[in-house]
Amino acid sequence: MSLANQKKLLISHLLRRAGLGATRCEVERLCQGTYEDAVEELLHPERNPDMDDDLIRRYHVDQNSLMLIESSQSYWLYKLINTRRPLEEKIALFWHGLFSTAYGKLNHAKAVANQINTFRQFGLGNLRTILLELSRDPAMLFWLDNKDNKLGTPNENYGRELLELFALGIGQYTEEDVKNCALAFTGWTIRNAEYMSRRAERDSIWPYGRLDWQFEYIPENHDDGVKTFLGYTGRFNGDDILDILCSSPTTARFISEKLYEYFVADSIDQATVDEFASEFLRCNGDIRQVLRTIFHSTAFKDIGNMRSKVMSPIDLVVQTCRICQSHSFPDWNIVLTAMDVNFMGQEILNPPTVEGWHTGSEWIETGSLVERLNASAKEISNKSLPGVQEIISLVHSHGPVVAPMTLVDVCLEAMALYDMPTSTKEMLVGYASKWGNLAFDREDAIPCSEQRITELLQMIVSCREYQMC
Amino acid sequence: MDAVLEYSHTIGFLSTEGRGFNNPIDMCIGPGGLLYVLNRAGPEVGIRLPYKRVSVCTSEGEYIQEFGTGGIKPGEFWWPSSIDYTTSGELVVSDEALNRLSFFSPEGQFLRSFGESGDGPGLLNRPSYVKCSSEGILYISDSLNHRIQRFTLAGEYIDSVVGIGELNFPWGLDLVGSDLLVCDWRDDSIKIWNQETQTRSVITSVTTGLFRPSHLITTNSGYRVISDWGNNRVIVLLGDEPRQILHGEAESSEWASEYLLANPQEAEARMLADLVPTLSGRQTSRRERSASIESYFWGPTAITSNKSGHIFIVDSCRHRLQVYKETGAPNP
Numbered sequence A: 001m002s003l004a005n006q007k008k009l010l011i012s013h014l015l016r017r018a019g020l021g022a023t024r025c026e027v028e029r030l031c032q033g034t035y036e037d038a039v040e041e042l043l044h045p046e047r048n049p050d051m052d053d054d055l056i057r058r059y060h061v062d063q064n065s066l067m068l069i070e071s072s073q074s075y076w077l078y079k080l081i082n083t084r085r086p087l088e089e090k091i092a093l094f095w096h097g098l099f100s101t102a103y104g105k106l107n108h109a110k111a112v113a114n115q116i117n118t119f120r121q122f123g124l125g126n127l128r129t130i131l132l133e134l135s136r137d138p139a140m141l142f143w144l145d146n147k148d149n150k151l152g153t154p155n156e157n158y159g160r161e162l163l164e165l166f167a168l169g170i171g172q173y174t175e176e177d178v179k180n181c182a183l184a185f186t187g188w189t190i191r192n193a194e195y196m197s198r199r200a201e202r203d204s205i206w207p208y209g210r211l212d213w214q215f216e217y218i219p220e221n222h223d224d225g226v227k228t229f230l231g232y233t234g235r236f237n238g239d240d241i242l243d244i245l246c247s248s249p250t251t252a253r254f255i256s257e258k259l260y261e262y263f264v265a266d267s268i269d270q271a272t273v274d275e276f277a278s279e280f281l282r283c284n285g286d287i288r289q290v291l292r293t294i295f296h297s298t299a300f301k302d303i304g305n306m307r308s309k310v311m312s313p314i315d316l317v318v319q320t321c322r323i324c325q326s327h328s329f330p331d332w333n334i335v336l337t338a339m340d341v342n343f344m345g346q347e348i349l350n351p352p353t354v355e356g357w358h359t360g361s362e363w364i365e366t367g368s369l370v371e372r373l374n375a376s377a378k379e380i381s382n383k384s385l386p387g388v389q390e391i392i393s394l395v396h397s398h399g400p401v402v403a404p405m406t407l408v409d410v411c412l413e414a415m416a417l418y419d420m421p422t423s424t425k426e427m428l429v430g431y432a433s434k435w436g437n438l439a440f441d442r443e444d445a446i447p448c449s450e451q452r453i454t455e456l457l458q459m460i461v462s463c464r465e466y467q468m469c
Numbered sequence B: 001m002d003a004v005l006e007y008s009h010t011i012g013f014l015s016t017e018g019r020g021f022n023n024p025i026d027m028c029i030g031p032g033g034l035l036y037v038l039n040r041a042g043p044e045v046g047i048r049l050p051y052k053r054v055s056v057c058t059s060e061g062e063y064i065q066e067f068g069t070g071g072i073k074p075g076e077f078w079w080p081s082s083i084d085y086t087t088s089g090e091l092v093v094s095d096e097a098l099n100r101l102s103f104f105s106p107e108g109q110f111l112r113s114f115g116e117s118g119d120g121p122g123l124l125n126r127p128s129y130v131k132c133s134s135e136g137i138l139y140i141s142d143s144l145n146h147r148i149q150r151f152t153l154a155g156e157y158i159d160s161v162v163g164i165g166e167l168n169f170p171w172g173l174d175l176v177g178s179d180l181l182v183c184d185w186r187d188d189s190i191k192i193w194n195q196e197t198q199t200r201s202v203i204t205s206v207t208t209g210l211f212r213p214s215h216l217i218t219t220n221s222g223y224r225v226i227s228d229w230g231n232n233r234v235i236v237l238l239g240d241e242p243r244q245i246l247h248g249e250a251e252s253s254e255w256a257s258e259y260l261l262a263n264p265q266e267a268e269a270r271m272l273a274d275l276v277p278t279l280s281g282r283q284t285s286r287r288e289r290s291a292s293i294e295s296y297f298w299g300p301t302a303i304t305s306n307k308s309g310h311i312f313i314v315d316s317c318r319h320r321l322q323v324y325k326e327t328g329a330p331n332p
Helices: A003-018 A024-031 A035-043 A054-059 A069-082 A086-098 A109-122 A127-136 A138-143 A157-167 A175-184 A193-202 A238-246 A249-263 A270-282 A287-295 A313-324 A334-343 A366-380 A386-396 A404-414 A422-433 A443-462 B046-051 B254-262 B264-272
Strands: A188-190 A215-217 A227-229 A232-234 B005-012 B024-029 B035-039 B053-057 B063-067 B080-085 B091-095 B100-104 B110-114 B127-132 B137-142 B147-152 B157-162 B173-176 B179-184 B189-194 B200-203 B215-218 B224-228 B233-238 B241-246 B300-305 B310-315 B320-326
Touching: A003 A024, A003 A035, A003 A086, A003 A287, A024 A035, A035 A086, A035 A287, A069 A086, A069 A109, A069 A313, A069 A334, A086 A109, A086 A249, A086 A287, A109 A127, A109 A138, A127 A138, A127 A157, A127 A238, A138 A188, A138 A193, A157 A175, A157 A238, A157 A249, A175 A227, A175 A238, A188 A193, A193 B264, A249 A270, A249 A287, A270 A287, A313 A334, A313 A366, A313 A386, A334 A366, A366 A443, A386 A404, A386 A443, A404 A422, A404 A443, A422 A443, B005 B254, B005 B310, B024 B310, B024 B320, B035 B080, B091 B127, B100 B127, B127 B173, B137 B173, B157 B179, B157 B189, B173 B215, B179 B215, B215 B300, B224 B300, B224 B310, B233 B300, B254 B264
Parallel strands: B024 B080, B024 B300, B080 B127
Antiparallel strands: A188 A215, A227 A232, B005 B320, B024 B035, B035 B053, B053 B063, B080 B091, B091 B100, B100 B110, B127 B137, B137 B147, B147 B157, B173 B179, B179 B189, B189 B200, B215 B224, B224 B233, B233 B241, B300 B310, B310 B320
C-alpha cells in the first residue's frame, strides 16, 4: 500500500473511532495535513464552530423544550450528524455509556440531555472535574437516589456505583468505603426535591411542561463526622472523596481500561492499559492528554485492531447519515431515524441499566442485525439525498461506460472504505458484474445505471466491514 | 419608564386533547372574539399526530371546542405553522411540511386548500406565516425561499413582494396601513416596506438586542410588540426605541388551577417549592433560564391583540397564552 493510502487508512480509522464515522471529504481534507494535525483537530473541538441549532428548535418546536424522549433523542441525533466537533460528541457518548443515566426512571428527558451537555462541556477535561460535575448533576442525583441521601438516613446507591461502576471497579474497595463514601455525599441533592420527586413519580407534565432541575447542597443534611475512605481519614465531604479517587492508581487503571475498550479494542491488552494509566497519573487525569496518548499509541494504529469492533447502533446510523448527508437541515423524519437506533438496541438517553449497554459483539443478535442492514440499506439507496447523489455523480464522472471493477472501487473510495479485504471486494465485483458495464451514454440507460449503483451501495453497507469500525 | 403593557392573566394548560394546548405556535381572533389556537405538537409519530389541532376558547379562557388532526390528507396538519381569520370569514392555516394553505369554517369544517412545493413563483417552501390583509390578500412568509409572496384567497398567485437576498428565513409579519413589517428571523431584525412609497427601513438588533424575532404586532396606540424568540422575551418598541421588556409572569390559569385542585398532594408540594430558583452556570443563559422558571416565556412564537386591548402572547414551550393589557398610551 502506498504511503498516501496508508495515511488515508489511518485517518479514516481515527475518524471512525474518535469521530462519528469517516466520509471521503473529511478524510481527504485531513490528509492534507499530518496524522498529528488530525488528532489535534479532534482533541480541540473548540477550534471548530459549534452547531447553530436555532433552526432545529424553530422548525421542531418540541425540540426546543425537549420534554419528550423522542424529541431529545432526535435533537442529539441532529448534533451527532451535523457537528463539526466529532470528538466532543463521541466523548459525550463515551461518558453516557459509562455513567449511564436513563430517562426511564427520571421521566425527564431534558434532565438527561442536560447531563449530555455537561459531558460535552467537560468531557475532555480533568477527570476530577468530570466526576464533580457528575456528582452535582441533577439527573444523576435523581437516578442514583442521592437526592435522598441525608444525615441520619443515608442512601448508599450513588456512593456504591461511584466506586463500582464509575471509578474503581468491583473488588477494589470495602463495604466500609461504600458507607463512608455515601456519608460524604450526604446533603448533595436537587432543589425542590419533594415537588420534583412527586412530579417524576407521577410522570406529571402539568400544568406547563417539565421544569429543569438544579443542584443544591444542604449543609444541615450533611454528615460532617470523621470518615475513613480507602485508607484516608478525615471529615470528608464529596469533593474530598473525588480527590482521593482521582489520585488513585486504581482509578487511573479503571478509566484507562474503559477508554481502551471504547477507542482501541474489545479485548484488553494489560501492558498498553498500564501505559495509558501511567500517562493518566502523570497528567493528573487530563482526559484530552490521555486520549492523545491513545491515538498515537501502537495499539491504536495496529492494523489488527482496525475494523475489529462492532459499531454501536448510534455510530452506524450516524456514519450512514453523514455519508448520505441526511438530516443536514431540519426535517420531520429525523424521529424515524432516531427510532431506527432504538430498534437496533441502543436507546440513547435511556440505557437499560446503570451498567449501560453491553457492547462489542453483543450489539449483534438476530433482530438487531436485520434492523442494522435494513436501515443502512434504506438510507444509502435514497437517491434524493445529496451524499448519494454525489456518489452517483462520482461514478458517472468515470466516463460513459463504467466497468464493474471501477464501479466497486469508486463506491468504496466514496465511502472511505480503503481497506476492504480482497474476498469481500471480489464478492462485490461479482455482484456488480452480473449485468455487465454501467452505461451513461444513453439517456434511457441512466436510470437503470443509477439504480445499479444504489444496489451496490446497499450491498456495501450490508458487508461485515461496513458494520465494523 | 412607564409600563406599556401590564400582565392580565394566563390561558392554557398542557393537554394533548380537549381543553388545553400542546406546543401552540400561533393564534388568531375569530368571529365573536373567539381565540383560535394552533397546536404544532410533535414529534411526528403516529400516536402523537392527533395532538396537532386547533383549540377554540374565549379570551377569558372558557373552552369551546377543538378541530383538526395530524396527517397528510386534505384538512390534516403535519407542521402547522400559522393561522389567520380571513376577510371572507374563513380560517386559513399554513403548513410548512406540506407546503399548503388549508381553509376551514369557523366551526372547523375543512373547505379547501392550495399550495405546491418548490422555489418558483407561486411555489412554497416552508410557509411559516400567513396574514390576510384587509383587502383579502394573503401575505405568506415563504421561509426557505426567503421571500414574502402574495396570493388571493382563492389561491391564485399575485406576486412576490420581497425577494431573495433581502430576507433570511423570514417568520412572522404584520400589515399596518401600507407598511409590511417582517420578522427577518436569521438577520435578527425587523424589515419594513412601505408598499405605496416603495421605501424601506429596518429595526436592527443594535438598539433592540433582538435575537431571532418570530412575530410582531402594532398596537392601537402605535407600539410595536415583538416576540423576541431567541431571547425568550417580548420587547415593546416605540418606533425603534425599546420601551419595555417582558420576561413573562404567568400564573396558574383557571385550567391549571383546576388540575392542581384535583391533585392536592402535587399541589401541596408545589406550594412549598421555590418556582423562581436562583440559577447558575449554563442555566442562566437566555436560552436555558426559561426551562427552570415556569412563569417566564419559553419560545414565544406569536402575538395577537383583540379589540379590547388585550395582547395574547403564544408561549409555545409552556403550552399557554400569557395575556397582557395595554395601559393606554399616546398614539405617536
